[in-house]
Structures are given as C-alpha cells and as structure tokens.
Amino acid sequence: MPFKSIKDAISNIESKKISIRELNLEFIKKIKDNKNLNIFIYFDEKKIINQIDNLEKDNSNKKLKGIPLAIKDLFCTKDMPTTAGSKILENFNPTYESFVTQKLINDGAIFVGKTNLDEFAMGSATDTSYFGNTINPLSKKDNPLAPGGSSGGSAAAVAADLCLGATGTDTGGSIRQPASFCGVVGIKPTYGLCSRWGIAAFASSLDQAGVFTNNVEDSSILLETIAGFDQRDSTSSNVNIPNYFDNLNDDLSGMTVGIPKEYTIDGMPEEINLIWEESKKVLENKGVKIKNISLPHTKYALPTYYIIAPAEASSNLARYDGVKYGFRANGISSLDEMYEQTRGEGFGKEVKRRILIGTYVLSAGYYDAYYLKAQKVRKLIANDFKEAFKECDFIVTPTAPSAAFPLNEKKQDPIKMYLNDVFTVPASLAGLPGISIPFGKDKNNLPLGIQILGKHFDEQLVFNVALSLERSSE
C-alpha cells in the first residue's frame, strides 16, 4: 500500500508521483483480496474505473481528486444501489444523491463501494445486516471479532486499508464505537453540522453523518467537505464551517479537560482505565488542567436512548410498506396482509424488536410514562453537559466499555449489546461532537479508543485535542 493517509495521497497525486488510476487500482486489488471480511454490500470494479476515467478528463482542481472512499450503505447514491443493510431495500436504486456523498463527489472523491452495516443502523456489531456480518480485520484466524457497529463495514474498510476514508452515521455511537474496535479515527460531529438529506433515517433527532480515517488530519479534511448548511434539512444548522485542517493546532496550554466520574462500568477491563489515565497524563504534560467533573444523569442515558431512538424509528420505518418501492411479499390478498407479510419478511429481528419497542412507548396510556419522560431526561442530560462545559473546555472518556468482542458473542443478548453504547449515547442525546481515536491496546493487543467530546460546533478543538493525543502515542 503506497499511502495510509489522504493528505499524503493528495500531495503525491498533485506532484504526479502517482496517478489516480495507479492509486485506485491498488485499492481495488486489496478489496478483492479481502472479500472474506464481507465489508462491502456493493462493489463493482467497473464503476470505479468509470469514475477514474471521468476524473482523468477533468482538469479542474478538486480537493479530494481521486481519493478512494467507502460509503456506508445508508447514504443514498445515484450510481450505486442503497440497501440500508435490509432485505426490504434489497434492490433499491435511488434516483438521487445524498447531500454528504454529493459534497464528496463535488470534491473529486472516488467511491469504491457501499459498506455493510447493521440493518437500518440498528446494532453495535454489524451482525444484524441482511447481507451477513462483517469481520473485524484485526481478528486472529481462529477467532473472528466483531468490527463494532453500526458503521462496522466502513470502520473495517479503513482499518483493512481498502480505502483512505469512509463515511458513517452515528445515532448512539455507530461511528465512534466501531472506530474504537477497528483502531481507526471516527468523528461524529455536532447534530446539525451535516445534512441528513438522503440518509435513510433511523432516529431523526439523533442521526448524524461523520467519517472514518487513519488519522486526525485526514478526519479534519473529510469533515470539512461533508459539513455545511442544507435548506432541504430543517434541522441543518447554518453555521460557518472553519477550515479544520488549516487550523489544526496541538497547543492546548491553558485549557481544561473534564474527566467525568460516571464513565466507568462494572467488569470493564482494567486496560481501559489505564489508557484513560494515560490520556490525562499526556494532556497534563501539554499544560492542560485536569478537572474532575460529574455528569449526574449519565446512568439514565442508555434507557432514555433506547426509548427515543426506537420511538422515532418505529415511525421512520413505516414508509417501508411494499406499496411504493423496495421489497413486496408474494401471494398476498389484502392490504393488511401485504403490510404484514412484506414487513414480516423484509425486516430482520433487531429492526422488528425496535419497531415494537418504539410502537409501545408511543402508545396511548404509555406515552407519558416512557416517551415524554425520556424527552425530559434527555433535557437533563444535555443540561449536565452544559453545566460541565462551564468548568472545562472539552471532555475525555473511554469510547467503549470493551475492545472488539468475538462475533456473535452478544447477539443473543440485546441488553448486553446495548451496553456497548453506554459511553457514546450521552453525547448523542445532547447533540455534541465526539471523536474516537485509537489510544493503546488491551491485553490481547486489540485497540482501545479514547473519546473526546466538545461543545456544540466546537469540532476544531475536538480535532486539536485528538491530534495532540495522537501525536503523543506515535
């Protein structure tokens, strides 16, 4: 592999040390060699060659010209099918391009394929996909590991060097947790920074696009491209997007980091506490003041999330009914039967579970006790952060309570699976930006992630802290 960074690839293409075609052919070969990992739902070599041909004819200067990227199969793409990892969209070909992928196309990126994910992004191990599970590239031969989820395909694609970057979406940790499991950098920006237009919805008030890369610099380059206001998304924010890459600065002197005491759970491997301690030490050496903080409602975050997200999902997924597009069951004789059979056969077990939970918590008689209460708690959680940020500039926590676990280990136990999101969900509920960067290993030599959380739209500082920690661990 010639390069592991977008930054290097860009400069080598510009100085003509390598052509766009040469670069991409190497990635194509690597993708073909790693088919066993089941990272891509859609991969067609001809489509990549087409993109190369077009870019070679294009004389304009484009920031990401020729950079191979993988796209989570939740983003609707015009030239490639979009499945959301579900049978119900098995043969769905959108006639439109999502906001985020369009921005990447405008900047000259090449899409190598669409990556596997948990069905409709519901999962933490990329094992609920209709197209089978993805294998973590860091697995030993006899012990296949989960890549995390739901953006497990994208995280694995970057970790296995099948591309230089990938898009993901994060609703409760779906970028940060797989980034941690696969040992790559993954950022979920502030809710509203990137338009949700053209991303199949899971939970509208939480869904946010982001990116996976091999390093923090690349992350800042890609995020700058996909961020921005879009009037077609009413929740998109009209804020100024700084030039994150040009403004990168690892000088953090005079800053204060918040260390929340609630971010630890029973049975968490000791190494996670060790890397957390290590991160504090690094920051302290950089002149950062350590402040122990409390986010008192953290323990309610997970149950709150597992009410709000399924509630929204139960409604968002109602459109998959067999009437207009996608899968429709055979041998039906009435409208009700069409709904029952189509949705019964078209959705997997986890999606059905969440639709049921969501339907239940919104039902007459239960709404106040569940949904309404969860909305109130969500406000309290957001307020915890607001208070905390009066005392600190950013917050550092572990990303996940464990390293990558063996495939299928938690598949039978949804509660255990949901626990994976325990450190990522609070920031999602508060709409805050968070990044996970690889920072140390566990006793099995598997990567562990550190999460940096910032104030709303303070992605620049999140990147700066991440860069600082990244440089210290090199």
Next chain:
Amino acid sequence: MVVGLEVHAQIKSNSKLFSSSSTTFGSSPNSQVSLVDAAMPGMLPVINEFCVKQAIKSGIGLRAEINKYSVFDRKNYFYADLPQGYQISQFKYPIVGKGKVSIDLKDGTSKNIRIVRLHLEQDAGKSLHDQNPSKTYVDLNRSGVALMEIVSEPDISSAEEAGLYISKIRSILMYLDTCDGNMQEGSLRADVNVSVRKPNDKLGTRCEIKNLNSIKFIKQAIDYEAKRQIKIIEDGGEINQNTLLFDTQTGKTKPMRSKEEAHDYRYFPDPDLLPLEIDDDEIKNIKNNILELPDERIERYIAEFGLSKYDASVLTIERSVSDYFDEVIKSNKALQGHAKIVSNWISTELFSLLKKDNLDISTSPVSPKDLGELIILLTTNVISGKIAKEVLTEMFSSKKSAKYIVEKEGLKQMTDSSEIETIIEKILSENQKMVNEYKSGKTKLLSYFVGQVMKETKGKANPKLLNEILFKKLN
C-alpha cells in the same frame, strides 16, 4: 340537536405543505409527486412559509388567537395512499387557538359559533379502487397538499345553522384568498359530529360523519343522523359512539368503524421539523394586509346603503358577487341610493342569465359598469323595467352598452303626453265598438286598450302616463 364541525380547507398555495410539488387539481395521476411526497428513503419535509402565512391569515379572519409557538406532530397509521406511514399534523400545539364566527339567521338575529382551533396538516393521496377489478391504484398528486383543519365547539343546533356556518367559513377563507372554496373538487370538506339530548340534559353520545363535501349533503346528513339517534333513544336504546359515512344515494348514514376499532395514532413531535415560531411583527404584517372581511362588509352595506342585515349577509357570502356589487355602485354616485335595486338586479336578472350559460360572475359578459349604466337608465325613467330586462339580455349576448342598445333600437320611453294622447286617440277611434262596450260597464276592457297602445309604441309608452290619459279619455 348538538352539532360540531371539523372543516378541512385546502390552503390556496402553488406548492405543497412540505415540498415544492405543484397543487394543480385534475392533473394526470402521480405527475405532481416529489421525492418527499413519495416518502423515498432519506427525504425530509421542509415547511412552506407561504402556507404558514395563509394559516395565520385565516386565523385572523376567524377572529382567533395566533399561537406564536406551534409544533408539528406525526399521526401514525398505515394506508396505501399515505406514503410516509404517518401524516404530519399539529396535535398538542396548533398554530391557531380559540376564535369565533358569526352567522346571520333568517329571523334577522346573529349567533356566534366558537372555534376551538385551526391547525395545519398534510392531505393524503387517493386510492383508486375502480380502475381494475383486482387492483387498487394510488395517486399521490394530493399527497402532502396543505390543509387547515378548523374545529368548532358544539355550538350549532340545527342543520340550517351548520349550513350557514360552513358557508360563512367558506366565505371568510375566500375573502382572505386562503382557500378557493371549491367544495366539488374537495378543497373544502367537513366531518360532522352529531348528538341529541332533551333540553337541558347533559350532552349525548356523539357520532361523527366523515368527509362531506357539499352544504346540501351536510344538512341532509345532520337531519338524517339526528332523527336516527332520536328514534333509537325513544325506542329505549343507547347511542354507540361510531364513525359514519353518508351515502349520498340513499341519504342515510352507515357505520365506518366503531370506537373499539379506533386507531391509536401514536402522535409525537416530528423530529424532522423544528417548532414553528412566529413573531408579533409577522402577525401584524399579515393583519395589515387583510382587506375587508365579510362581517365588515355587511356592516358597511347596512350603514351606507340601508340594506337589511339578512340581505347584506346574502349579498356578501360570495366574495365575487359582493365585489361585483361594489363595482356597480362605484360606477355611478347616483346608484348609492338604489343599492337594493342593484342587489336585486344582480341576484335575479344577471344570475339567471349567467346560470343559463353556465358562467361565473367573475367572467360575466356584462361588466359592473355596464350594469350600472342600465340601472341608471331604469331609475331615471329613460326605459321601463320590462325594456331593461330585454336590454340586459341583449347586452349579455352582444356585449354592447345599454345606452348603445337603447339608442340604436329606439327603446327610450315615450314621455311626451301629447304624443301618447295621439296614439290613444288613434286606437280608440279604430275600436269604437269596444269603446261603447266599455262605457256600458265592461271596464275590464281597459287593459285591452293599454295592450294595444303598448303594441303600437313597441312597449315604449310610459305606463303611468298612458294609464292616466286613457282613463281620462274613456270617462
């Protein structure tokens, strides 16, 4: 009888509530469907500001509170013509709150009907069951079109009042230009809640009749339903809370679904949309741009032209008619004193001609100015009423002015008494035998002589003069 109405009024707007698709009625199926309307994956609603303004305007017209904070909710249910699997509506926080509408009854009194709320919502598409024996087709042209649901308190106590209420709502919205009021095309339709009780008893169990799209059907349905309920109670039975449909063929209501089958719509705030916040300036702005409303116009007609309240309210109910009336009056100051005559000529003579040619008053071949001219000729005795009717018919077909026609056809009334006298003498001398009969007591022959003179003068003789002179000559 206790009646409350939920009126669904389609907002007059070129594009839909949350998408930019066109709202033109009668286009070929599925030709006005955006990605948002078809609920494609990843598509998001964006509020159409114009529709919000229209709702505020309507709220002001209903003399209602405008809520500066309102929220869009999702009403979840499955149906083939509901692509999202939910309707975006407003549940807990509607854009418009309490208001009132005044209706003018035949006996000259007025009654206020209280409005509970007005909220914005999306219309559904249409399921077409009659295109194929074994299939249902779906047309999404209407999917996402903006509706205002206007909910009344149960202040209505007869079918007649319900008819007046919906006419008034329609009138107000059409004055404001926020709804085209076309009930045939479904731009305005109503769900009607009916219950009955003995005087001073507590409210009875109500039944809801869905989707009525004409004032006639609304009145018929209410009358039928009230009778049905009274009969059940008088027979010792109980009313079950039901949702009903009105069969326009049989004139009867029939159950659609009962309470036990009622949906749980699982309303919750739509996370794709931010709450709607409106500031005072915007409301003030809209208020300042509202011209005259029906009630204000009624007051003006009473004060300026001395019309009765009932006449004024009949005249103003259709804005186009009332506008036409105003134009006629405006065309000549002299007409201000003849408002009642103008009103009669519009509502009888002009309307019968329009109806015959299936025309709307806004496309009348006779302009308000031309009608004004005709009425001036009439009220200044230049022509008689009978001639005026003939002139109007001629104006209608030839589009010539009244003066031109009267001039060209020589239709001016004969008001020279010596001229009339000469003709009378001629007629009498030609009918000497009948004159004798008259004189011997057959006075009924007077009208025969009048008729003969009119025939001779082609109807132009001033009737009053003619009668006077003839009477003198015969006696």
